[in-house]
Amino acid sequence: MKNILFVLALNLIFLVSNAQISTHELPVSFKYDIDKLSETSVSSKKLPYLDFQKLDKEDLQDEKNGIPPRFGYRQKVDYSINNSGTWHTLPNGDKIWCLNIACPGALSINLLYSKFWLPERGKLFIYSNDKKHAIGAFTSINNKGSKENILGFATGLVYSDKITVEYYQPKNIEEQAIISIDYVVHGYRYINLPENRSLGNSGDCQVNVNCPEGNGWNNEKKAIALILVNGNRYCTGSLVNTTANDLRPLFLTADHCLGGWGNDYIKYDAVTNPNLNHYSFYWHYEHHACSNSSTEPPIYSTVGATVVANNSTSDFALLRLTENPLYNPNITPYYLGWDRSSNSGTGGIGIHHPAGDVKKCYLYDYSGNI
Numbered sequence: 303m304k305n306i307l308f309v310l311a312l313n314l315i316f317l318v319s320n321a322q323i324s325t326h327e328l329p330v331s332f333k334y335d336i337d338k339l340s341e342t343s344v345s346s347k348k349l350p351y352l353d354f355q356k357l358d359k360e361d362l363q364d365e366k367n368g369i370p371p372r373f374g375y376r377q378k379v380d381y382s383i384n385n386s387g388t389w390h391t392l393p394n395g396d397k398i399w400c401l402n403i404a405c406p407g408a409l410s411i412n413l414l415y416s417k418f419w420l421p422e423r424g425k426l427f428i429y430s431n432d433k434k435h436a437i438g439a440f441t442s443i444n445n446k447g448s449k450e451n452i453l454g455f456a457t458g459l460v461y462s463d464k465i466t467v468e469y470y471q472p473k474n475i476e477e478q479a480i481i482s483i484d485y486v487v488h489g490y491r492y493i494n495l496p497e498n499r500s501l502g503n504s505g506d507c508q509v510n511v512n513c514p515e516g517n518g519w520n521n522e523k524k525a526i527a528l529i530l531v532n533g534n535r536y537c538t539g540s541l542v543n544t545t546a547n548d549l550r551p552l553f554l555t556a557d558h559c560l561g562g563w564g565n566d567y568i569k570y571d572a573v574t575n576p577n578l579n580h581y582s583f584y585w586h587y588e589h590h591a592c593s594n595s596s597t598e599p600p601i602y603s604t605v606g607a608t609v610v611a612n613n614s615t616s617d618f619a620l621l622r623l624t625e626n627p628l629y630n631p632n633i634t635p636y637y638l639g640w641d642r643s644s645n646s647g648t649g650g651i652g653i654h655h656p657a658g659d660v661k662k663c664y665l666y667d668y669s670g671n672i
Contacts (some may be wrong), residue, residue, distance in 0.1 A: 322458050322604065322625070323443065323605075323625045324438050324441075325438070325439045327439055329429055329436055330398060331398055331427075334392065345400075345401060345402065347379070348404040349486060351407065352407065357375060371535065372533050373491045374412070374488055374489040375487070376414070377405075379484065379485065382480075387400055396470065397471045398469070403465050403486060407463060407490070410460060410461045410462070411487065412456070412487045413456070414456050414485040414486075414580050415482055416484035417453070417454065417480050418444070418454060418480065420444070420445060421442060424472075424475060426440040426457075427439055427469075428465055428466070429465065430462030435462060436460070440457065453579050454606075456605045457605075467481075485532075489533070508663070508664055510588065510591070510592050510660065510662060510663075511662060512590055512591060516651070523636075523653050524585075524586070524635060527584060527585050529581060530581070534563075535657075536658070537556060538555065538655045540553065542638050549628060551626045552623075556617050556619060557612045557613060558614075560609065570609055571609055576609040578606065578609065579606045579607075581607050583604050584601055584603050585602045586632075587599050587601065587660055589660050602630060602633050604626070605625055606623070608621065608624065649666055651665050651666070
């Protein structure tokens with residue numbers, strides 16, 4: 303039996319991102335000239351400029367303290383479908399709600415929602431101001447709770463300093479969508495930092511997972527995901543199987559990943575505070591060769607989880623992912639497991655995202671050697 307240790311710590315080229323589970327289609331408004339559909343232009347929200355000198359000092363201190371580098375700064379907002387944006391009626395009677403959000407100097411923008419619920423056939427899109435990058439449509443499949451118990455949500459990065467949030471509502475839909483944006487994450491560095499601050503900080507024994515040391519572990523590496531929380535590359539975890547072999551999206555990580563600085567020191571747990579709707583999980587986030595690259599790996603993600611069990615003494619946390627990675631055609635998940643045989647093997651491999659880096663690995667044997 304193999305043994306594996308996972309450290310828990312359009313000019314116009316148009317891009318429809320397949321980062322999250324969505325329908326991967328063009329926004330409905332692209333078929334129309336929104337400004338001519340109504341006398342009222344799309345309402346806009348402009349967030350304050352960031353103090354980049356202050357952020358850089360904080361990031362340098364984080365680096366000294368061994369904290370994984372953040373890529374974005376959360377800004378508290380209160381934008382909802384009721385208090386922001388503009389409705390437009392299309393010629394066929396369908397409706398579109400649009401809200402522009404600008405973050406001066408941002409490399410990317412992503413959104414965290416306190417409440418998110420869409421009726422069937424409703425569609426949410428987010429796209430850049432130049433319409434070169436879009437994500438969506440998000441639909442009722444992405445709802446994290448019932449209409450009686452609406453939970454939060456998070457949408458992925460759009461690479462622009464100005465985005466449009468668009469909700470499409472067919473004319474015969476009577477139920478109103480509930481979209482409440484709680485935070486706007488101003489991305490001021492790329493996830494895979496161009497300055498390579500995190501690359502090379504993993505230690506000499508840490509190599510890219512597609513180096514020769516990772517040969518023979520091509521299935522197991524697919525179980526590993528990078529956890530992002532509130533604009534921070536935060537932790538690592540892995541999919542695990544059950545004795546039922548039913549491919550439930552159960553995800554094993556560390557208890558300390560449920561609290562700490564990435565969560566504003568709010569502690570989540572299975573009993574009193576289990577909802578991790580602001581968590582994102584990045585799959586296959588790795589360089590495809592042994593050498594490092596400044597090119598951003600493709601981002602394929604799922605959003606949201608619930609804490610099933612956790613214990614601070616043994617530092618484990620078992621999560622149930624809200625969005626099953628099986629449903630994203632760009633993700634090939636693998637489920638780790640153990641058996642009760644007496645064959646313990648002679649060694650194994652550790653695969654993880656040290657300091658939020660791309661996927662790394664190291665070999666070890668049971669004598670303690672790496």
